[in-house]
Amino acid sequence: MSNKKNKTLLIGWDAADWEIIWPLISKGEMPALKKLISRGVYGNMSTMNPPYSPMLWSSVATGKTPDKHGVLGFIELMPDMKGVRPVTANSRKVKAIWNILHNQGFKSNLIGWWPSFPAEPINGVVVTDKFQKVKADPDKKNPMLKGTIHPESLTQELEDLRMFPYEITKAHILPCIPKAAEIDQENDKGLRTFARILAENTSVHAAATNLIRTTKWDFTAVYYDLIDHFCHAFMKFHPPKLNAVPQHLFEIYNQAVVSAYKIQDMMLERTMSLIDDDTTVIVMSDHGYESGYKRILKMPKYPAAPALEHRQFGIFVAAGPNIKQNEKVFGLSLIDVAPTLLHMFDLPIGKDMDGKVALDIFKEPTKPKYIDSWETLEGDFGQHKEVVETDQLNEQEALQQLIDLGYIDKPDEDIGIAILKTKCDLKHNLGRVYLGKKDFEKAKKILLELINDTYPKYQKSDFEGEKKEELEKQGYKEGDSVVDIIPYYMDLLSISIAQNEIENAEHYLSQLRRLDKRFDINTYFSEAKILVAKGKIHQALKVLQAAKNNKPNAEVWYQIGKIHMQLFQFEKAKEAFENALNFEVDRAKFHQALAATLIHLKDYENAAEHALISIELVKYYPEAHYTLGEALEKLGDLENAKIAYETANSLKPVKHVKAEKAIENIDDKLVNKTNLKDKAVYKYRKDQIVIVSGLPRSGTSVMMQMLNKGGVEVLTDANRKADASNPKGYFEYDPVMSIHKDNKWLDLAQNKSVKVVAPLLKFLDPKYRYKVIFMSRDLNEIVKSQQKMIGKDPETLPTRLFETYKKHLHQVDVWKDKEPSVELIYVDYKDVINDSKTVVDKVTSFVGVDMNKDEMLKCVDKSLYRNKL
Amino acid sequence: MFCCFTSHPEKGNVQQVINYCFVKQITLLKMTNKNKILTNNQSYTITIEGSLGLLAYGDIGLRAWREVKNNNNINKIDNHVK
Numbered sequence: 002m003s004n005k006k007n008k009t010l011l012i013g014w015d016a017a018d019w020e021i022i023w024p025l026i027s028k029g030e031m032p033a034l035k036k037l038i039s040r041g042v043y044g045n046m047s048t049m050n051p052p053y054s055p056m057l058w059s060s061v062a063t064g065k066t067p068d069k070h071g072v073l074g075f076i077e078l079m080p081d082m083k084g085v086r087p088v089t090a091n092s093r094k095v096k097a098i099w100n101i102l103h104n105q106g107f108k109s110n111l112i113g114w115w116p117s118f119p120a121e122p123i124n125g126v127v128v129t130d131k132f133q134k135v136k137a138d139p140d141k142k143n144p145m146l147k148g149t150i151h152p153e154s155l156t157q158e159l160e161d162l163r164m165f166p167y168e169i170t171k172a173h174i175l176p177c178i179p180k181a182a183e184i185d186q187e188n189d190k191g192l193r194t195f196a197r198i199l200a201e202n203t204s205v206h207a208a209a210t211n212l213i214r215t216t217k218w219d220f221t222a223v224y225y226d227l228i229d230h231f232c233h234a235f236m237k238f239h240p241p242k243l244n245a246v247p248q249h250l251f252e253i254y255n256q257a258v259v260s261a262y263k264i265q266d267m268m269l270e271r272t273m274s275l276i277d278d279d280t281t282v283i284v285m286s287d288h289g290y291e292s293g294y295k296r297i298l299k300m301p302k303y304p305a306a307p308a309l310e311h312r313q314f315g316i317f318v319a320a321g322p323n324i325k326q327n328e329k330v331f332g333l334s335l336i337d338v339a340p341t342l343l344h345m346f347d348l349p350i351g352k353d354m355d356g357k358v359a360l361d362i363f364k365e366p367t368k369p370k371y372i373d374s375w376e377t378l379e380g381d382f383g384q385h386k387e388v389v390e391t392d393q394l395n396e397q398e399a400l401q402q403l404i405d406l407g408y409i410d411k412p413d414e415d416i417g418i419a420i421l422k423t424k425c426d427l428k429h430n431l432g433r434v435y436l437g438k439k440d441f442e443k444a445k446k447i448l449l450e451l452i453n454d455t456y457p458k459y460q461k462s463d464f465e466g467e468k469k470e471e472l473e474k475q476g477y478k479e480g481d482s483v484v485d486i487i488p489y490y491m492d493l494l495s496i497s498i499a500q501n502e503i504e505n506a507e508h509y510l511s512q513l514r515r516l517d518k519r520f521d522i523n524t525y526f527s528e529a530k531i532l533v534a535k536g537k538i539h540q541a542l543k544v545l546q547a548a549k550n551n552k553p554n555a556e557v558w559y560q561i562g563k564i565h566m567q568l569f570q571f572e573k574a575k576e577a578f579e580n581a582l583n584f585e586v587d588r589a590k591f592h593q594a595l596a597a598t599l600i601h602l603k604d605y606e607n608a609a610e611h612a613l614i615s616i617e618l619v620k621y622y623p624e625a626h627y628t629l630g631e632a633l634e635k636l637g638d639l640e641n642a643k644i645a646y647e648t649a650n651s652l653k654p655v656k657h658v659k660a661e662k663a664i665e666n667i668d669d670k671l672v673n674k675t676n677l678k679d680k681a682v683y684k685y686r687k688d689q690i691v692i693v694s695g696l697p698r699s700g701t702s703v704m705m706q707m708l709n710k711g712g713v714e715v716l717t718d719a720n721r722k723a724d725a726s727n728p729k730g731y732f733e734y735d736p737v738m739s740i741h742k743d744n745k746w747l748d749l750a751q752n753k754s755v756k757v758v759a760p761l762l763k764f765l766d767p768k769y770r771y772k773v774i775f776m777s778r779d780l781n782e783i784v785k786s787q788q789k790m791i792g793k794d795p796e797t798l799p800t801r802l803f804e805t806y807k808k809h810l811h812q813v814d815v816w817k818d819k820e821p822s823v824e825l826i827y828v829d830y831k832d833v834i835n836d837s838k839t840v841v842d843k844v845t846s847f848v849g850v851d852m853n854k855d856e857m858l859k860c861v862d863k864s865l866y867r868n869k870l
Numbered sequence: 871m872f873c874c875f876t877s878h879p880e881k882g883n884v885q886q887v888i889n890y891c892f893v894k895q896i897t898l899l900k901m902t903n904k905n906k907i908l909t910n911n912q913s914y915t916i917t918i919e920g921s922l923g924l925l926a927y928g929d930i931g932l933r934a935w936r937e938v939k940n941n942n943n944i945n946k947i948d949n950h951v952k
């Protein structure tokens with residue numbers, strides 16, 4: 002089975018981030034990685050939510066999301082339910098790439114993978130993530146646990162490749178921490194942390210280089226946590242200096258993070274010297290790491306909070322015989338790695354895998370093969386036959402490391418509470434996985450179970466003795482629930498906003514604010530979104546501006562910009578998006594939003610430029626392609642606009658209805674190039690909805706009547722009866738008034754007509770086609786008619802109402818140009834009365850169906866034209 | 871390019887020079903304030919303190935360094951015994 006051409010080396014650099022790497026490469030300080038990039042391809046690697054490393058690396062290994070592979074956190078319950086322990090391979094419920102390769106006769110080496118203990122009996126060698134975990138105390142023994150290495154016969158041979166923290170010397174320290182002599186080691190554990198991390202990764206590297214050199218293999222995967230753990234320990238000291246960081250500590254540790262990258266590159270250099278050009282090499286990370294103004298100095302107190310500093314994009318580099326050269330690749334996700342590896346070994350991909358083959362990286366891509374699932378195949382896959390027990394005592398140091406990193410709180414001494422909390426954490430993580438996949442119903446089910454469960458409370462006796470300090474450090478007090486439900490409410494709040502369930506969102510927000518605040522929760526974004534959903538746009542803006550004044554940041558500027566867009570305040574929106582970009586220039590969504598704004602400001606060239614930057618940053622971004630299409634269309638470049646719209650349409654997981662309509666419009670324009678300015682196309686559109694709109698008292702009811710008599714069915718519930726103001730009836734439909742909350746009834750309006758007043762037009766669902774007949778009337782006449790209707794003096798006209806109505810008309814005009822699914826004609830009420838025949842001809846031609854024009858004309862009653870000027 | 875393998879343990883000498891025989895070109899990056907690339911065909915002195923380059927070299931570097939440290943300890947014991 003072994004084929005030289007398949008040979009693949011996969012190197013994992015946890016948390017490696019291009020933001021640190023590129024400057025180092027340009028200074029010549031990462032020559033090995035630079036060489037690999039020039040030989041191959043590179044790009045971003047998109048992480049998943051929640052960004053917890055054992056979950057992510059298990060997704061890399063299986064091609065599946067955590068709800069499928071079963072690794073749901075940093076710790077797991079022990080099989081005998083007698084405690085908790087760092088997560089092991091026992092938690093994984095599906096086959097990893099090395100299991101499949103074993104079954105197919107390939108040989109794999111696996112070193113340091115998180116999690117991989119206990120070692121699976123595969124064809125090859127497994128050095129698990131237990132290998133490098135040694136005790137810091139030189140007087141303590143470090144026996145190798147059973148299951149650390151497979152085959153066990155290699156234990157003696159590899160045992161001495163473990164490095165111990167006490168072996169670290171100043172020769173290792175000073176290049177990374179030149180001022181190490183100034184460290185107050187009584188109070189500052191920095192050097193101990195440095196020594197432990199470096200020793201562990203040296204152990205992994207020593208085992209990896211040994212196996213690469215001395216064994217025959219087809220696939221080798223090595224995992225290093227050097228960069229990630231250095232970042233957790235020292236990123237706060239990385240330049241530029243954060244205000245709250247003491248100067249002397251900044252001067253001591255400011256080179257630590259960069260030194261991790263350089264050491265990793267040196268290790269890569271050595272590894273590359275051990276393989277030949279027929280071997281494909283992949284270097285990747287599972288997420289990035291914040292190194293700018295978003296670094297967190299005071300970590301909030303909820304589980305795995307340090308993952309807040311993980312950035313969305315990690316790195317991906319690949320080079321090999323069939324890999325393209327010196328090219329950037331896009332759209333890669335962690336779940337794509339296993340399918341891509343399978344494809345490289347000419348093996349089928351399971352249809353139950355969530356990832357796809359990254360065909361873009363290959364010089365000569367071939368068509369992937371598929372099977373239903375590797376899980377249902379019989380045979381030997383090198384897996385454990387049963388759950389392997391481990392010794393709890395040996396877990397303590399490993400647990401302590403997770404505690405020191407801040408990934409977990411110290412487990413409660415009460416085993417029952419520790420188990421309960423772990424169960425809740427794992428369940429919550431599963432909920433967050435569903436939330437990340439936008440499977441809101443599954444996420445909600447889990448979260449509601451979590452908040453509705455009853456939990457014991459901490460008693461006075463719990464705060465006695467040694468436990469007191471630990472509990473208080475974690476922010477607990479007497480009477481608190483042992484399980485913190487605040488994170489569950491936070492996720493429920495996110496879901497309810499995403500689903501536009503505003504009442505629920507308000508409830509969850511008030512619950513969050515009521516519950517004891519043991520940590521800072523920024524709820525202003527949620528508050529603003531709720532206000533926007535309730536139509537209280539100006540209040541939402543005030544909330545965001547207060548947040549911006551308190552702590553300006555990119556995201557709050559972006560949200561402010563979005564609100565200005567909704568208010569049609571495009572200059573202010575432009576300023577806000579530009580401010581967002583000043584903070585973070587490489588955010589695709591900021592460029593896309595600015596591009597969309599510039600289109601409104603008729604600055605089409607700059608709009609196109611920003612849309613292109615957005616696509617450059619995130620290639621598979623349907624909205625950015627759509628915005629580019631809009632800009633190009635306005636610039637008259639119809640052919641390329643069509644390509645952009647088609648790209649947007651093909652990228653969206655569900656139909657991109659706007660892009661579809663835009664493509665149809667472009668096709669019409671390309672056929673009738675002289676008609677470029679005509680918003681209305683005088684033909685029937687399949688399943689169209691005819692909308693009669695206008696300001697109140699502008700003649701909408703008479704137009705509804707004309708359509709009704711003409712043969713177009715009217716969608717009405719006839720709740721509002723005819724009266725003196727409208728003797729022939731209103732033809733209204735009550736659900737229209739709450740269209741901003743619920744517009745699902747629109748499917749009933751297809752091939753019918755329905756009245757929708759002007760301010761509500763923007764809530765029409767773009768997935769339908771609309772023929773809008775907009776009734777226009779002199780504003781003075783409109784206001785006069787309204788004053789009379791409500792029993793006020795028709796000669797006294799409130800000027801504020803004029804301004805409001807002018808704004809509405811402008812908004813409709815902007816909206817109609819922007820929405821490809823909308824065609825609109827203006828019909829003057831005066832013309833309906835005085836030139837009915839022309840109006841009827843225009844309307845019937847616009848609607849595009851056969852209508853009874855004579856009956857339509859009979860609807861016009863000149864005696865009802867009152868309040869005319 | 872390769873260097874000769876010789877081992878010269880000297881009694882009472884706390885440093886040993888070990889030259890390794892390699893079949894491929896070696897590049898060791900010595901971590902000082904400036905990255906220094908040593909050209910091939912040079913011997914590299916392994917000190918008791920070791921270096922990041924040795925750790926980056928993997929199993930061979932780690933074992934070579936430990937051998938130097940162990941030999942130094944043997945020498946110390948021998949000297950003590952004397």
